[in-house]
Amino acid sequence: RVVMAGTIDSKTKQTLKDIANKLRIHSINSTTAAGTGHPTSCCSIAEVMSVLFFNTMKYTISEPRGANNDRFVLSKGHAAPILYAAWAEAGLFPESDLLNLRKIDSDLEGHPTPRLNFVDVATGSLGQGLNCAAGMAYTGKYIDKADYRVFCVIGDGESAEGSVWEAMAFSSFYKLDNLVAIFDSPDDNLQIGKARVVRKSDSDKVTVIGCCVTLFEALKAADKLAIDGVNIRVIDPFTIKPIDAETIRSNAKETGGKIITVEDHYPEGGLGEAVCSAVACCRDITVKKLAVQEVPRSGKSAELLEKYGISANCIVKAVNQILSQ
Numbered sequence: 001r002v003v004m005a006g007t008i009d010s011k012t013k014q015t016l017k018d019i020a021n022k023l024r025i026h027s028i029n030s031t032t033a034a035g036t037g038h039p040t041s042c043c044s045i046a047e048v049m050s051v052l053f054f055n056t057m058k059y060t061i062s063e064p065r066g067a068n069n070d071r072f073v074l075s076k077g078h079a080a081p082i083l084y085a086a087w088a089e090a091g092l093f094p095e096s097d098l099l100n101l102r103k104i105d106s107d108l109e110g111h112p113t114p115r116l117n118f119v120d121v122a123t124g125s126l127g128q129g130l131n132c133a134a135g136m137a138y139t140g141k142y143i144d145k146a147d148y149r150v151f152c153v154i155g156d157g158e159s160a161e162g163s164v165w166e167a168m169a170f171s172s173f174y175k176l177d178n179l180v181a182i183f184d185s186p187d188d189n190l191q192i193g194k195a196r197v198v199r200k201s202d203s204d205k206v207t208v209i210g211c212c213v214t215l216f217e218a219l220k221a222a223d224k225l226a227i228d229g230v231n232i233r234v235i236d237p238f239t240i241k242p243i244d245a246e247t248i249r250s251n252a253k254e255t256g257g258k259i260i261t262v263e264d265h266y267p268e269g270g271l272g273e274a275v276c277s278a279v280a281c282c283r284d285i286t287v288k289k290l291a292v293q294e295v296p297r298s299g300k301s302a303e304l305l306e307k308y309g310i311s312a313n314c315i316v317k318a319v320n321q322i323l324s325q
């Protein structure tokens, strides 16, 4: 089947919206079955995938590697479940296969690999997809001299990588008008270098700063501590370079100069050190850093958080400790 781009009438628009929602449902179902994965990263590109796969791209489903097909590179490879959903929805394989996501004997891995006949480039190491797509577009234009196009979906976070800039410079230099780069921006209005206070009361005793998984652990810790009448402030720094020193300092002052940082990484060069630098010239501020202190191993998320001292329980302990000093 060949799908051509064209003007989108209201019926087609509705169909594409419906497909987008189906892709969302598949992504949530498959990541739920796997018990791991990135459903939200999939959901944010549901409309993009629906329009590309069911309206814009030219490809033959029975021949995913067809020489004349448009190419697709999912630079934000952690959104693999929605790529698999799109191909299942297009009819390449049964929808039920999607529930094998991340199973040890399934090629539907957490990130796309070229072992799958509809994947040209292994992605997942962020910031590299556009480089590959640019190379493919260069090949299409100057070597194959063919009219296939290359579509690449990039996360807004990964677009901060220098390699993405390099790819854009390369594409512009070689006038790659057969390359379409789509940047996926989440709705949330987050600003580089601007932290967000996600939990606050007038009687907060400690400021806890965490990112991603540790932010949620900090919020769980806040709930646990509140039962015993101890309130904590919780901050999401959003970025550590630049770090929002002003927000960190002012909140630390409001919470008795006590800060705890929690990160799911080694301490060197991470969140804790960035926060320490931000408050280095302030009087009477103590920073306690919770971080992964040894070479980590694989396991279930909850047991790893506990083992490496960065779980909600560990944060509760650290809060009690810093308050008793």
Ligand SMILES: Cc1ncc(C[n+]2csc(CCOP(=O)(O)OP(=O)(O)O)c2C)c(N)n1
Residues within 6 Å of the ligand: 038, 040, 041, 044, 076, 078, 124, 125, 126, 127, 154, 155, 156, 157, 158, 159, 184, 186
């Ligand atoms: C080079 C590299 N660094 C870090 C990661 C870990 N990682 C996986 S998803 C993610 C966030 C990606 O954000 P964004 O590009 O905005 O995608 P989205 O928010 O849409 O998921 C990170 C840092 C990675 N996969 N590759």
